[in-house]
Amino acid sequence: MAHKLPPLSALRMFEAAGRCGGFTAAASELGVTPSAVSHGVRALEDALGVPLFHRDQRGMRLTPAGETLLREATRAFEGLSRCVEALTGPRAGRRLTGSVAPTFATRWLMPRLPDLRRRHPSLDLSISTEREHVEIGDGRFDFAIRMASAPAGPAEWHRLVSVRLVPVAAADCRLTLSEALARLPAIHVTAAGEDWASWAALRGLPPPDPSRGLRFDTIQLALDAAAQGLGLALARLPVCADDIAAGRVHALDAPIEGGTAYWLVTRPGLLRQRQGRQLAAWLREQLDGETLAA
Structure with missing residues (x-):
């Protein structure tokens, strides 16, 4: 028995539009233009003879027929995807x-x-x-x-996850936080949204002298500089947690949650x-x- 199906390309565009919530998002997923998705959905509606979307001032919403077709189309495409993966291998x-x-x-x-x-x-x-x-x-x-x-x-x-901030120094640093802030230059990260001024405000402390210390454009370089004894870096958790746990750098304070x-x-x-x-x-x-x- 032959399967009575509408054009599969149009059905695929409809399924993506319904699942993604609009033509623009569907176009991004499929690698086509929103106009192409719109024309595809319209062609599918013409082929079926029923509207699949309400189009009004409130935007686009699936009709009852559209909801039914979306549910079945998504189930069918997911089943085909699993079948193809099983036949061609997981790396395909x-x-x-x-x-x-x-x-x-x-x-x-x-x-x-x-x-x-x-x-x-x-x-x-x-x-x-x-x-x-x-x-x-x-x-x-x-x-x-x-x-x-x-x-x-x-x-x-x-x-x-929230970013937590904590000052760190070289592994052999035995200074207290207040001693380290007074004696060691602060290493600055120029590309970070939160740096020493933000940390100091959260801790209620005066910020380190911004005219002193090295400046880098990545947290990674600032952390490496601190590990080599070049000053204090402001580590960000969780990305710097392994360095602290492994003893590459020494945390001088408890982590405090920032605004990022x-x-x-x-x-x-x-x-x-x-x-x-x-x-x-x-x-x-x-x-x-x-x-x-x-």
Whole structure:
């Protein structure tokens, strides 16, 4: 018996639009223009003879027929995806490309990637640490991990963990916090949203002299400088937690929560897909465990 189906390309565009919540998000996921998605959905409605979306001043909403078709189409496409993966092997899935800050990538992510690979061998990642501004969903990047005080931009922002600040010095430093602030130069991170002035305000202390000390554009370089006895660095947890635990640097105070957090920034709809859900769940589990242990 022949299967009576509408054009599959149009059905795929409808499924993405319904699942992602709009034509623009669906276009980003599929790598086409919003106009192409709109035309595809309209062609599907014409082929079926029923409206799938309400279009009015309040925006777009699925009709009852659209809700029914979306449920069944999503189930069918997910089943096909699982079947293709089973036939072609777990490594045949689409690679996720991410933009990650250099310190987070080297200090936190890299040591934990073996665990991610063991638990999700089909999750294929490509990581970039370039410093230039990137637009998530522009076709180059599926996700980013960013330190920020609040969401910014049209991508989907998912809070992972608060950033905690703690002054650190070389491992052999035996000075108290007040002694270290008086004797050692503060090492500054020029690219960080929160630095010594923010920490000092949170602690109710005068900030270190901003005219003294080395300046770097990454937390990683500032931490390495402190480990070599070149001054005090302001470590950010959780990314610097391993350095403190391993004794590479010595913490001079208890960590204090700042005003920023690490966020998983994704293209629209990524967390509705299996690979996106796996990545987000693993990140949250790893970071929640470190927060509880601290």
